[in-house]
Amino acid sequence: MDAIRSSGVVGTVARVFDMAMATVQNRVELFSVELREEKYRIIEAMLLAGAVLALGMMTITLLTLALVMLFSESARLIALSILGLIYLTVTIVGACLLRTRLKNWVSFQGTIGEIKKDRSCLENLQNCDASKRNS
Numbered sequence: 001m002d003a004i005r006s007s008g009v010v011g012t013v014a015r016v017f018d019m020a021m022a023t024v025q026n027r028v029e030l031f032s033v034e035l036r037e038e039k040y041r042i043i044e045a046m047l048l049a050g051a052v053l054a055l056g057m058m059t060i061t062l063l064t065l066a067l068v069m070l071f072s073e074s075a076r077l078i079a080l081s082i083l084g085l086i087y088l089t090v091t092i093v094g095a096c097l098l099r100t101r102l103k104n105w106v107s108f109q110g111t112i113g114e115i116k117k118d119r120s121c122l123e124n125l126q127n128c129d130a131s132k133r134n135s
Contacts, residue, residue, distance in 0.1 A: 023118060026114075027111060027114055027115060027118075030110055030111050030114060031108065031111045034107070034108045034109075034110055034111055035108070038107050038108070060087065064080075064083055067079065067083065068080055068083075
């Protein structure tokens with residue numbers, strides 16, 4: 001059986017199929033690794049964002065109270081209004097930055113790159129095979 005598979009058309013088809021399956025297996029393994037990395041990256045980002053958000057809110061609250069206490073009682077409402085507008089502006093800028101970053105988020109770059117290279121190689125083989133037939 002091995003002698004039949006190693007020679008002729010059947011052997012060639014078997015080797016091509018084996019190489020194709022090895023390539024598919026490689027790409028699936030790469031995708032799996034990248035999926036795991038993306039999961040860890042997202043969890044880490046969410047935990048970090050939660051910590052930053054909680055600590056930032058506490059800091060802003062304490063600083064706001066300290067700053068407002070520096071003003072006289074008649075000017076405290078104006079101070080709170082100005083601080084509120086500053087916080088609103090910073091929030092809008094942060095939301096825009098977050099939206100831009102999420103819009104440009106690219107996952108699985110390694111897998112996509114490898115699949116593009118595979119397609120390019122296959123297209124080159126087809127072009128080479130077509131030019132040989134035309135000659």
